[in-house]
Amino acid sequence: MSDYQITSNELPAPTYRHKRRLTGFSLNEIKSIEAQIPLSSRSLWKKFAVKEFSEKSDFERDFVHHIETTLARSMYNCDDLAAYQAASNTVRDKLIVEWNETQQFQTLKDPKRIYYLSLEFLMGRAMDNAMLNAGVKDLVKDSLSELGFNLEDILEQEPDAALGNGGLGRLAACFLDSLSTGKYPSWGYGLRYQYGIFAQRIIDGYQVETPDYWLTFSNPWEIPRHEIQIPVDFYGFVEEEFNPQTNETKKIWKGGERVIAVAYDFPIPGYSTKNVNNLRLWSAKPTTEFDFSKFNSGDYQNSVRLQQRAESITAVLYPNDNFDQGKELRLKQQYFWVAASLHDIVRRFKKTKRPWSEFPLQVAIQLNDTHPTLAIVELQRIFIDLEGFSWDDAWEIVVKTFGYTNHTVMQEALEKWPIPLFERLLPRHLEIIYTINFFFLQQVEKKFQSTYSQKELENLLSSVSVIEEYYPKQVRMANLAIIGSHRVNGVAELHSELIKTTIFKDFVKVYGDKKFTNVTNGVTPRRWLREANPELAELIASKLGGYEYLLNLNLLKNLENYLDDKDFKHKWDIVKLNNKFRLTKLIKKLTGIEINPTEYLFDIQVKRIHEYKRQQLNIFGVIHRYLWIKSLSPKERKSLVQPKVYVFGGKSAPGYYMAKLIIKLINAVGELVNNDADAEGYLKCIFVPDYNVSKAQIIIPASDISEHISTAGTEASGTSNMKFVLNGGLIIGTVDGANVEITREIGEDNIFLFGNLAENVEDIRHAHRYAPHLELPESLKQVFEAIESGKFGEGDEYKPLLDSVRYHKDYYLVSDDFDSYLQAQELIDEAYKDRDDWIQKSIISVANMGFFSSDRCIEEYAEMIWDVEPLERD
Numbered sequence: 001m002s003d004y005q006i007t008s009n010e011l012p013a014p015t016y017r018h019k020r021r022l023t024g025f026s027l028n029e030i031k032s033i034e035a036q037i038p039l040s041s042r043s044l045w046k047k048f049a050v051k052e053f054s055e056k057s058d059f060e061r062d063f064v065h066h067i068e069t070t071l072a073r074s075m076y077n078c079d080d081l082a083a084y085q086a087a088s089n090t091v092r093d094k095l096i097v098e099w100n101e102t103q104q105f106q107t108l109k110d111p112k113r114i115y116y117l118s119l120e121f122l123m124g125r126a127m128d129n130a131m132l133n134a135g136v137k138d139l140v141k142d143s144l145s146e147l148g149f150n151l152e153d154i155l156e157q158e159p160d161a162a163l164g165n166g167g168l169g170r171l172a173a174c175f176l177d178s179l180s181t182g183k184y185p186s187w188g189y190g191l192r193y194q195y196g197i198f199a200q201r202i203i204d205g206y207q208v209e210t211p212d213y214w215l216t217f218s219n220p221w222e223i224p225r226h227e228i229q230i231p232v233d234f235y236g237f238v239e240e241e242f243n244p245q246t247n248e249t250k251k252i253w254k255g256g257e258r259v260i261a262v263a264y265d266f267p268i269p270g271y272s273t274k275n276v277n278n279l280r281l282w283s284a285k286p287t288t289e290f291d292f293s294k295f296n297s298g299d300y301q302n303s304v305r306l307q308q309r310a311e312s313i314t315a316v317l318y319p320n321d322n323f324d325q326g327k328e329l330r331l332k333q334q335y336f337w338v339a340a341s342l343h344d345i346v347r348r349f350k351k352t353k354r355p356w357s358e359f360p361l362q363v364a365i366q367l368n369d370t371h372p373t374l375a376i377v378e379l380q381r382i383f384i385d386l387e388g389f390s391w392d393d394a395w396e397i398v399v400k401t402f403g404y405t406n407h408t409v410m411q412e413a414l415e416k417w418p419i420p421l422f423e424r425l426l427p428r429h430l431e432i433i434y435t436i437n438f439f440f441l442q443q444v445e446k447k448f449q450s451t452y453s454q455k456e457l458e459n460l461l462s463s464v465s466v467i468e469e470y471y472p473k474q475v476r477m478a479n480l481a482i483i484g485s486h487r488v489n490g491v492a493e494l495h496s497e498l499i500k501t502t503i504f505k506d507f508v509k510v511y512g513d514k515k516f517t518n519v520t521n522g523v524t525p526r527r528w529l530r531e532a533n534p535e536l537a538e539l540i541a542s543k544l545g546g547y548e549y550l551l552n553l554n555l556l557k558n559l560e561n562y563l564d565d566k567d568f569k570h571k572w573d574i575v576k577l578n579n580k581f582r583l584t585k586l587i588k589k590l591t592g593i594e595i596n597p598t599e600y601l602f603d604i605q606v607k608r609i610h611e612y613k614r615q616q617l618n619i620f621g622v623i624h625r626y627l628w629i630k631s632l633s634p635k636e637r638k639s640l641v642q643p644k645v646y647v648f649g650g651k652s653a654p655g656y657y658m659a660k661l662i663i664k665l666i667n668a669v670g671e672l673v674n675n676d677a678d679a680e681g682y683l684k685c686i687f688v689p690d691y692n693v694s695k696a697q698i699i700i701p702a703s704d705i706s707e708h709i710s711t712a713g714t715e716a717s718g719t720s721n722m723k724f725v726l727n728g729g730l731i732i733g734t735v736d737g738a739n740v741e742i743t744r745e746i747g748e749d750n751i752f753l754f755g756n757l758a759e760n761v762e763d764i765r766h767a768h769r770y771a772p773h774l775e776l777p778e779s780l781k782q783v784f785e786a787i788e789s790g791k792f793g794e795g796d797e798y799k800p801l802l803d804s805v806r807y808h809k810d811y812y813l814v815s816d817d818f819d820s821y822l823q824a825q826e827l828i829d830e831a832y833k834d835r836d837d838w839i840q841k842s843i844i845s846v847a848n849m850g851f852f853s854s855d856r857c858i859e860e861y862a863e864m865i866w867d868v869e870p871l872e873r874d
């Protein structure tokens with residue numbers, strides 16, 4: 001049969017004898033199978049044949065083993081999904097061996113450990129990363145190809161682990177990679193949501209959310225630890241117990257509802273090391289103590305409902321980025337996660353039999369934002385209620401143990417919980433919070449009573465208090481996190497300065513500024529350069545003598561030796577073009593729109609959709625450009641217009657009306673522009689649906705320009721700005737977040753900055769508030785008129801978006817920054833014409849991005865906040 005013919009000379013076609021040997025089936029069985037399976041699958045016989053006649057590597061043997069046992073299938077009906085599952089199980093098996101040995105080694109050495117508590121881990125895919133870190137990608141690729149599979153297609157089968165919203169969750173993932181690579185004994189703790197961030201579909205231009213059930217197929221990258229089951233209580237009441245021996249009364253919390261936390265472990269490989277750390281995610285299960293009284297009385301429905309209520313705790317990730325919704329289930333998630341994690345951490349410490357005073361010498365807990373702040377209270381409760389410490393002894397240990405990372409200065413993102421809700425859910429914790437606050441305020445009062453007036457003192461106390469006087473009163477999680485930590489850090493220099501002068505300025509009065517520090521964010525070059533952009537990584541390696549730079553990103557500096565190397569610069573250019581091809585293929589697949597990448601400058605803005613990130617500014621700019629192109633004659637277009645494709649991507653929170661409207665406008669503009677013959681070859685506007693980590697890995701390497709244009713003072717750091725520049729793209733941006741430090745590192749000639757500065761934003765807002773009406777620049781007026789004329793569908797639809805600028809005080813300073821933004825875009829067009837100089841800028845930028853490796857972040861945390869050392873496995 002011709003379909004079975006092997007094209008390669010050395011390999012004969014499989015005979016029925018071969019097929020029988022390979023499958024163990026009889027001749028008749030094989031014939032009947034062949035009659036049933038489609039022709040395309042029959043070519044799988046080829047794979048057997050190749051396997052039979054090639055040298056069997058370990059990988060191939062294990063791969064086939066997993067097909068036949070783990071999946072209980074056989075090679076003849078192995079599709080790409082099955083191949084992915086078998087291949088990932090094979091790679092994982094190797095990883096687990098190293099993971100086990102790392103854990104055993106650490107138990108033996110008992111070093112100080114870092115515990116990174118984050119409600120979000122935006123991990124993306126694991127397979128490619130695991131292979132690259134272990135250095136087996138080429139081997140796997142070759143073996144799979146011998147078996148008749150294409151590795152790239154197989155990697156596409158893996159669903160993203162999308163247990164996060166955006167930057168904060170991805171930061172946690174980059175940190176885990178750097179912790180393992182740096183050989184730091186460390187654990188991540190989070191929740192195993194059954195549904196990660198929703199999948200986004202675009203229907204008629206609108207965002208539609210669909211559930212992300214990422215666990216449809218068994219997940220080889222997690223190990224269920226059914227033996228690790230930790231009870232977590234909620235509700236109930238606080239009892240006082242009198243101990244006649246000590247003559248003391250003790251408070252005991254009697255919980256009213258119990259849920260079980262089951263551990264799922266995710267091995268985190270480091271790059272070029274056998275060190276494999278652990279990410280432990282908790283899943284909520286009902287207790288096995290079924291309510292038989294209800295059951296027996298015939299109330300089966302209600303007895304089952306309670307059980308389902310337990311599982312709902314880890315059902316879904318809250319899809320808000322930089323916004324606090326204040327829902328009861330969210331507070332339940334937080335306590336469930338914190339209680340299980342601390343139980344685990346304390347249990348691990350107790351096993352060593354060290355005195356409690358050594359706890360902060362052995363344990364460093366980092367709070368990723370205020371989401372895990374309850375950990376401070378829970379540890380104090382464990383020490384006081386369960387271990388019998390005095391308040392002061394307990395509190396001293398607690399404060400030494402915790403560090404808190406702040407991620408925003410925006411009011412709407414600061415977590416606050418109504419006291420009535422808190423009291424019902426966690427009555428004992430609220431008592432402890434009151435006591436923490438009482439002692440803290442007492443200390444503040446003592447410090448300032450002689451120098452402050454009564455009024456000043458009252459103002460200070462009410463500002464730093466954990467309790468906000470409101471209706472109802474609220475618990476301020478950020479204040480609690482500051483008081484309960486020995487160090488507080490922001491995530492970029494500007495941001496760390498802003499927290500000291502704005503939201504936390506009164507805490508600086510209390511503590512001085514030593515408690516407040518900065519650790520500028522970073523990204524892992526393993527995922528964001530080598531994995532995302534293998535061609536650029538290889539080109540760089542060819543000049544720097546290998547991939548050592550992935551472990552010491554400052555080595556990139558040596559690329560500056562090749563600024564006059566014509567061949568190198570040419571290759572640099574080709575790599576960018578190839579990456580644009582890769583992106584246009586993805587765009588074609590997702591939207592049907594075809595783009596010839598050779599013609600266009602790629603201008604990309606991908607990140608969560610948010611008014612403060614100002615995608616509206618970008619799309620208004622696109623409209624302005626479109627109107628300009630329309631106003632030109634064909635001849636003028638040819639000579640004046642730099643062809644550009646604007647790529648947008650990102651999710652809006654499902655309940656965020658204005659962000660959803662921005663998505664709709666982007667799609668409407670795309671609909672018009674992409675089908676207008678006058679704009680053909682000059683302008684495209686694309687919205688890539690369902691932006692996530694694996695799409696980011698395709699999108700980011702293709703950019704010439706990326707947009708990081710938040711209102712100055714609102715973006716704490718940004719990390720995609722770092723990813724883009726690391727991949728040879730230049731930035732148009734505001735003087736905000738880490739853009740400031742990127743500029744310092746790469747030089748201001750290599751970045752297109754615009755807009756008002758953070759120091760002026762408050763004054764401008766103040767002027768807006770008291771101006772009788774806002775005067776728009778002519779350029780923006782034209783854009784608004786075009787929108788209202790109905791060019792992009794019903795003009796009225798976008799009224800709220802335009803009104804927020806025109807009539808509602810333009811909080812994000814779109815009108816103030818618009819002309820400055822357009823000027824920066826013109827400078828870009830001008831600069832892009834000189835391609836040689838552009839490539840020069842690109843190379844210099846990459847050469848100076850060493851600082852933005854997350855390895856550097858982890859070293860800074862280790863030194864300034866955690867006081868931990870790496871532990872080398874022998």
Ligand SMILES: *Cc1c(COP(=O)(O)O)cnc(C)c1O
Nearest residue numbers: 166167607692693696718719720
């Ligand atoms: C890096 C990253 C982000 C953060 O992007 P910013 O532009 O810094 O907000 C968000 N989502 C994904 C998928 C990312 O990879």
